[in-house]
Structure formats: structure tokens, C-alpha cells
Amino acid sequence: MGGAGVTFGVENLPYGVFSLPGQSPRVGVRIGDDVLDLAAALGDEVFAMPYLNPFMALGRTAWREARERVKEAAPTGGHRVPLDQVTLHLPIEVADYVDFYASLEHATNVGLMFRPGEEPLKPNWRHLPVGYHGRAGTVVVSGTPVRRPCGQRLVNGRPEFGPSLKLDVEAEMGFVVGVPTALGERAGAFEDHVFGVTLVNDWSARDIQSWEYVPLGPFLGKSFATSISPWITPLEALEEARVDGPAQDPVPLPYLRRAAPWALDLTLAIEVDGEPVSAPPYREMYWTPDQMLAHLTVNGASLRTGDLFASGTVSGGGQRGSLLELTWNGAEPIKLSGGQTRTFLEDGDIVTISAVTRGGLSLGEVSGQILPAT
Amino acid sequence: MGGAGVTFGVENLPYGVFSLPGQSPRVGVRIGDDVLDLAAALGDEVFAMPYLNPFMALGRTAWREARERVKEAAPTGGHRVPLDQVTLHLPIEVADYVDFYASLEHATNVGLMFRPGEEPLKPNWRHLPVGYHGRAGTVVVSGTPVRRPCGQRLVNGRPEFGPSLKLDVEAEMGFVVGVPTALGERAGAFEDHVFGVTLVNDWSARDIQSWEYVPLGPFLGKSFATSISPWITPLEALEEARVDGPAQDPVPLPYLRRAAPWALDLTLAIEVDGEPVSAPPYREMYWTPDQMLAHLTVNGASLRTGDLFASGTVSGGGQRGSLLELTWNGAEPIKLSGGQTRTFLEDGDIVTISAVTRGGLSLGEVSGQILPAT
Numbered sequence: 001m002g003g004a005g006v007t008f009g010v011e012n013l014p015y016g017v018f019s020l021p022g023q024s025p026r027v028g029v030r031i032g033d034d035v036l037d038l039a040a041a042l043g044d045e046v047f048a049m050p051y052l053n054p055f056m057a058l059g060r061t062a063w064r065e066a067r068e069r070v071k072e073a074a075p076t077g078g079h080r081v082p083l084d085q086v087t088l089h090l091p092i093e094v095a096d097y098v099d100f101y102a103s104l105e106h107a108t109n110v111g112l113m114f115r116p117g118e119e120p121l122k123p124n125w126r127h128l129p130v131g132y133h134g135r136a137g138t139v140v141v142s143g144t145p146v147r148r149p150c151g152q153r154l155v156n157g158r159p160e161f162g163p164s165l166k167l168d169v170e171a172e173m174g175f176v177v178g179v180p181t182a183l184g185e186r187a188g189a190f191e192d193h194v195f196g197v198t199l200v201n202d203w204s205a206r207d208i209q210s211w212e213y214v215p216l217g218p219f220l221g222k223s224f225a226t227s228i229s230p231w232i233t234p235l236e237a238l239e240e241a242r243v244d245g246p247a248q249d250p251v252p253l254p255y256l257r258r259a260a261p262w263a264l265d266l267t268l269a270i271e272v273d274g275e276p277v278s279a280p281p282y283r284e285m286y287w288t289p290d291q292m293l294a295h296l297t298v299n300g301a302s303l304r305t306g307d308l309f310a311s312g313t314v315s316g317g318g319q320r321g322s323l324l325e326l327t328w329n330g331a332e333p334i335k336l337s338g339g340q341t342r343t344f345l346e347d348g349d350i351v352t353i354s355a356v357t358r359g360g361l362s363l364g365e366v367s368g369q370i371l372p373a374t
Numbered sequence: 375m376g377g378a379g380v381t382f383g384v385e386n387l388p389y390g391v392f393s394l395p396g397q398s399p400r401v402g403v404r405i406g407d408d409v410l411d412l413a414a415a416l417g418d419e420v421f422a423m424p425y426l427n428p429f430m431a432l433g434r435t436a437w438r439e440a441r442e443r444v445k446e447a448a449p450t451g452g453h454r455v456p457l458d459q460v461t462l463h464l465p466i467e468v469a470d471y472v473d474f475y476a477s478l479e480h481a482t483n484v485g486l487m488f489r490p491g492e493e494p495l496k497p498n499w500r501h502l503p504v505g506y507h508g509r510a511g512t513v514v515v516s517g518t519p520v521r522r523p524c525g526q527r528l529v530n531g532r533p534e535f536g537p538s539l540k541l542d543v544e545a546e547m548g549f550v551v552g553v554p555t556a557l558g559e560r561a562g563a564f565e566d567h568v569f570g571v572t573l574v575n576d577w578s579a580r581d582i583q584s585w586e587y588v589p590l591g592p593f594l595g596k597s598f599a600t601s602i603s604p605w606i607t608p609l610e611a612l613e614e615a616r617v618d619g620p621a622q623d624p625v626p627l628p629y630l631r632r633a634a635p636w637a638l639d640l641t642l643a644i645e646v647d648g649e650p651v652s653a654p655p656y657r658e659m660y661w662t663p664d665q666m667l668a669h670l671t672v673n674g675a676s677l678r679t680g681d682l683f684a685s686g687t688v689s690g691g692g693q694r695g696s697l698l699e700l701t702w703n704g705a706e707p708i709k710l711s712g713g714q715t716r717t718f719l720e721d722g723d724i725v726t727i728s729a730v731t732r733g734g735l736s737l738g739e740v741s742g743q744i745l746p747a748t
Contacts, residue, residue: 095510095511096509096510096511098593101590111589114589115589122588122589124526124533124585124586124588127526127533128526128533128586130586130589130590130593131590131593132506132507132590132591132592132593133506133507133508133509133593133597134507135470135507135675136469136470136510137469137470137675137676137677137678137681138557138675138676140557144557147557147558147674149673149674150672150673150674151672151673152498152501152502152627159498159501159502159627160627161627161628161629161672183512183514183518183521183599184521184745184748205673208673211498212498212502212504213589213590213591214496214498214589215485215488215489215496215504215587215588215591216475216504216505216506216587216591216592217506217587217589217590217591217592218506218590218591219472219504219505219506219507220669220670220672220673220675221673223507223673223675224673224674224675225557225674253526253533253534253535254535255535295594296594298524298525298535298594299523299524299525299579299582299594299595299597299598300521300523300524300598300599301509301511301512301594301597301598302511302512303511304511307511371558374558
């Protein structure tokens with residue numbers, strides 16, 4: 001949406017997977033409004049694959065070398081294809097998908113709505129980054145339509161079956177693991193394992209979720225689809241956006257202490273049918289992604305190349321990353337142009353989440369349109 | 375343990391993945407104390423693979439034909455290798471792993487212990503099979519040692535970091551998906567998608583779990599390891615064990631009604647260091663596996679070949695499938711021989727779960743030894 005050609009310069013260079021008609025998918029890098037065909041440009045078979053995983057598994061030295069070579073090759077004009085001629089595919093083969101709950105404001109808002117009359121934050125929330133596993137097999141690339149899910153939800157206090165009436169979005173940042181660990185080991189430094197970032201829309205059926213989620217957490221209210229952006233921005237492109245995370249009280253246990261600044265100063269933007277509805281900042285998220293990675297593996301759980309972990313809804317500074325919060329569970333509809341309002345998503349709605357760093361680097365966008373239930 | 379040669383006859387014929395020293399893993403069928411090398415015996419390349427997934431993806435007709443051919447080939451003695459000469463591998467490439475909570479007795483017991491003073495069953499429990507996603511990347515084959523996990527748990531009401539002091543087992547039945555579905559579709563008949571069953575030990579760190587699990591469910595208390603048996607018993611071998619599931623009150627919503635009897639009349643056995651501690655029956659589990667599959671996909675979540683879903687702890691008739699229940703959260707230690715007792719697992723303990731149908735068909739066993747924390 002506007003200005004893409006300006007912002008996808010040589011300081012950016014995100015990776016994705018593309019295909020031309022009749023050809024098999026392979027790895028490309030976005031430069032302006034073109035895709036650089038990496039297998040052709042660099043002559044390396046690791047880029048002739050339908051996923052980034054084989055390249056991501058190679059580790060930091062290989063990532064750095066490839067980026068240097070891309071920086072040389074990209075401006076020359078060779079091996080470039082206009083973006084509007086290609087199909088973009090899911091860029092990673094997702095191994096396990098974990099979703100965290102790292103925004104203090106989001107967790108507080110949800111607690112107030114789902115558990116009225118109780119302390120909104122559970123006792124554990126400030127001691128560890130709360131998270132859960134989601135469904136890896138239903139992670140889809142931006143542009144994939146999202147069918148409104150059916151399921152059980154309460155109607156007048158009784159469970160009934162039907163299409164979700166509270167279909168929502170969650171604007172999140174996602175982190176993609178390149179370098180795995182063995183079972184029983186803890187992860188090392190964040191930047192030694194994590195290849196890059198993506199944008200995540202963790203579509204959520206609030207009525208299904210609020211009925212099913214006790215005591216084992218969200219399940220069908222989330223598992224029908226999770227969309228990610230087609231471009232994975234490597235950590236190396238985000239050096240200028242790195243900032244210290246917010247102060248934490250109480251001080252976390254030693255395994256969760258931050259060794260380096262991995263909060264990212266960037267702002268998300270949520271649009272419904274092209275109209276901006278919120279612009280939450282990421283930098284104030286209570287739990288930073290390095291803390292999430294440390295927590296995820298502290299019990300010896302192994303990482304695999306292609307693991308995806310997401311921040312949870314980014315809400316902060318009064319800018320809310322979900323319709324649940326923006327409309328206070330439907331009680332306060334948001335206004336769109338032409339006299340339209342929204343509580344939750346309607347069939348046909350297109351939701352687009354984008355993000356830009358403080359330095360103006362675009363992380364692209366993740367978009368999806370709601371299809372009616374069948 | 376004992377009698378395996380008797381029970382693995384031609385009416386059984388479970389599938390696994392084995393290797394001989396210096397050779398690559400491939401598919402075999404257990405017959406007595408031998409493994410039948412299927413690629414060699416049947417001359418089909420789908421069995422020369424390191425996982426069952428390509429074969430499982432072929433569907434019921436192919437499964438039936440293969441079983442008929444194996445029944446002819448198995449007794450002849452050709453292409454058979456003694457079991458004690460082979461290494462057994464993880465038989466399936468696990469796509470997504472879901473764990474349910476289908477035992478009324480288990481859910482009641484856990485509720486009583488984790489939420490004292492509250493109604494033990496949450497309001498949703500009798501309306502839908504409660505479940506959650508687990509970590510697919512840490513599913514391991516029987517025999518893999520399990521490192522005691524470290525993590526946060528409460529000590530005198532304060533979170534501290536250290537090795538789990540309440541390491542537990544959960545004896546479960548697992549169901550393996552062969553035939554996938556497209557995103558947005560519901561699964562058809564159970565037997566059209568599910569290839570077979572396996573035994574599951576859903577290792578659980580109760581102290582980590584009870585601190586972390588609100589509000590998004592179990593995470594690090596489970597994700598360090600989940601063990602499955604090396605042999606996948608095809609549904610076709612379990613015809614004689616099929617029975618109607620227990621009556622359900624209230625009658626479930628139409629999408630959850632049982633179309634055919636898919637409760638299985640079999641009994642699990644849990645041994646700690648070779649001593650039997652419990653023998654829970656599977657047939658009385660409140661939610662049957664066909665109901666779990668219907669629920670899992672009713673929101674349009676797709677299935678992939680290799681999806682694994684498990685029943686949750688099998689407890690029933692006073693036979694409990696976890697130490698949490700057997701010792702009532704450590705308050706009532708169980709007695710082993712030699713004056714030994716157990717509340718939770720100690721380093722070096724070997725836990726073995728096995729199962730036999732009412733007709734005497736063995737499902738083999740899943741075993742693992744606890745290594746000390748590092």
C-alpha cells in the first residue's frame with residue numbers, strides 16, 4: 001500500500017518464496033517492486049528450494065555472506081522479475097508454532113473482558129512470558145482467504161453450533177528460527193538461532209475461544225488459520241530498530257534476563273477494508289523476543305528450523321491490536337467511512353497489517369479476506 | 375515385556391520404521407520377534423522411506439491391499455530380520471500434535487487437585503472434547519531417554535528456577551492421521567483419515583505446569599518430551615476391539631454424534647522400574663477418538679498426514695493413568711518392592727506403558743528412562 005518501491009531498498013532485502021507461471025517455487029529477495037531470483041543470481045542451489053528452511057538452517061555466517069552478495073547483485077538489474085508477475089508462497093515450512101502473550105496492555109484488557117471481577121493479570125504473568133502452541137499446519141501466506149469458522153459458542157448461556165459471530169484479528173510480530181537445538185539443550189544467543197521476522201495475523205474466533213479455553217487454552221478459536229507476511233526480514237536489516245525493552249518489575253529470574261537489546265522500535269498498522277483502525281507500537285511490549293526464546297527452550301525443548309513464535313497481540317499506548325479490545329468485546333463499535341461500523345469482522349472484510357521501523361524500513365504486510373462460513 | 379512373540383501374529387502386524395547397522399531407516403512390519411522388511415518383501419518404494427507418512431497418505435484402499443500382501447508374505451520367513459538386530463526409529467514424521475482430555479475421571483481428579491474448592495469439571499467439559507496443541511518437534515520414539523526438565527515452579531509461594539520436582543507420566547492412546555483434508559473442510563469418517571494407533575507417554579512436569587498454565591494452557595510443563603511406541607497398529611487390526619463408547623449426558627451437538635463404535639476395548643498397563651502400578655481401561659473414556667477428530671476439524675482446520683492426536687490421560691474404574699492421581703499430588707506415595715515408594719519420578723526410573731485388547735492383541739509398549747537435570 002503505497003511507497004513500497006521506496007522502502008524496499010538495499011538496506012532492507014527481505015527473503016521470500018516466489019514462482020513464475022509454470023515454474024516451481026524458489027527463494028527470492030525483494031528489491032523495490034522486483035524480486036531477485038537468488039538461485040539464478042547467486043548460483044546456489046540452496047535457493048532453488050520451495051522454502052527458506054534449507055538456507056535458514058545454515059546459520060549466521062551464511063546469512064551474512066548471502067546478504068553481502070545480494071547487496072552487490074540486487075542493484076544491477078539482472079535476474080529481477082517484476083513483483084506483479086509472480087506468485088508469492090508461504091516462505092517457510094513451519095515446524096512448531098508458538099504464540100506468546102507479551103503485551104501488558106493486551107493481557108490486561110483480555111483479562112478484564114474474559115474474567116470480569118477478577119484481577120486481570122494472572123499471578124504468573126510478570127514472572128514468565130506466557131505462551132502456548134498453535135497449529136502449524138494452518139499457517140498460511142498473506143493473501144490466502146480465510147473462511148469464517150464454525151464451532152460451539154454460547155447463545156443465551158447454552159452451547160450452540162454455528163458460524164463464529166465474533167471473528168477477530170490479532171496483530172503480532174513473528175520470529176522465525178533458523179538454527180536448531182538438540183533435545184535437552186537450551187538455546188544460545190537470540191541472534192544465533194533466529195533468522196528474521198514476519199508479520200502475523202492470529203485470526204481469532206472470540207466466541208469459540210471464550211467457551212473452549214478453560215482449562216487447557218485456546219484451540220479451535222485459533223486453529224482455523226494464522227496468516228503471515230510473504231517476506232521474512234532478516235535480523236541484520238533491523239539493527240537500527242533495536243532498542244532496550246521496557247523495565248520489568250519484578251526483575252525476571254536469571255535465565256530470562258536480557259543480554260542485549262532485542263526490543264524493536266517499529267509500529268504496526270491495522271487496516272479494515274483499507275481504513276486505518278489502529279497503529280500499535282511494538283517497542284513497549286513487556287516481554288522481548290529474546291526472552292521468549294530463552295523461555296521456550298529452558299526446559300530442554302528442542303528448536304527446529306522453521307519454528308515460528310509470535311509475540312501475541314501488540315497493544316500499547318492506547319493503540320489496540322485486536323477488535324476485541326478496540327470495540328471492548330463489541331460494546332463500542334468502531335466507525336468506518338460511509339456510516340459503517342464494525343464490532344467484529346463481517347464476510348468480505350479485508351484486513352491488512354503492516355509495519356514500519358522508526359528508520360522507515362517496511363516489513364511489508366499480511367492481508368486476508370473473510371469468506372462466508374459454509 | 376514377555377509373550378511378545380505370541381501376540382504379534384498375523385492378526386496384528388503393526389507398522390514401524392527400522393534400520394540395520396550402516397543402512398538407512400525404512401518401513402517394516404512386526405511379526406513375532408522379527409521385522410519384515412516391506413520394501414524388500416513387497417517391492418514397493420513407498421516402504422523404502424524413513425517414515426510411514428508416504429504410505430499413510432495413500433488411504434484406505436492402499437492400506438487394505440498392503441495388509442493383505444503382508445499377511446501372505448509374513449509367514450514365509452523371507453525378508454525377516456530378528457528384532458534384536460535392528461534399531462527402531464520414530465515411525466511417523468509428526469505434523470501437528472494435539473492432546474485431548476477425554477477421561478471424565480482424570481479431568482475430575484485434576485480439577486480437584488489444581489482448583490480445590492471449585493467444581494472440578496469446567497462448564498464446557500461435557501459439551502466438547504477439550505484439547506490443546508502440544509509440541510510436535512519433541513515427540514520421540516520409545517527408548518529415548520528423557521532429561522528431567524528445568525523451569526519455573528513455586529517454592530513457598532514464590533517462583534524459583536530449578537529441576538522439576540514433580541515429574542510425571544500420562545498414559546494415553548494416540549491416533550495417527552494418514553489422509554489429509556484441505557483448509558476449510560471438515561474431516562469425513564474417522565476410518566477414512568486415521569491410519570492407526572500408538573501408545574503415548576505425555577511426560578508432564580506438574581510443578582511447572584500448575585504455575586504456567588493459566589490462562590493459555592500447558593506449555594513447558596509438557597513440551598520437553600512426548601514418547602510414542604515404535605509400532606503403529608492399523609485400525610484394521612482393531613476391528614475386534616471396537617465397542618460403543620459410554621453414554622453421554624447431555625447428548626452432544628450433532629457434529630459430535632458417533633456414527634459408528636470407535637471406543638476400543640483395551641487395557642493399558644503402567645510399570646515403574648518393572649513394577650505394575652496401574653491398569654486403566656480405555657473403553658470407558660467419555661470422548662471417543664472419532665469425536666475428537668470431528669471436533670478438531672469442525673472449524674475448518676486442515677489435517678496433514680502425520681498429525682497425531684492423543685486421548686489425554688486414561689483413568690477409569692479407579693485405575694489412574696498418572697502419578698499425580700495415583701499419589702494424589704504426592705500426598706499418598708505408592709509402594710514399590712524393597713520398601714521403596716514413589717510420589718513422582720526419580721532420576722533413573724524407567725516407565726513403560728503397554729496395552730492389550732480384550733482379544734489379546736498387543737499394542738507393544740512405550741518406554742523411557744529419566745536422566746538427571748543438567
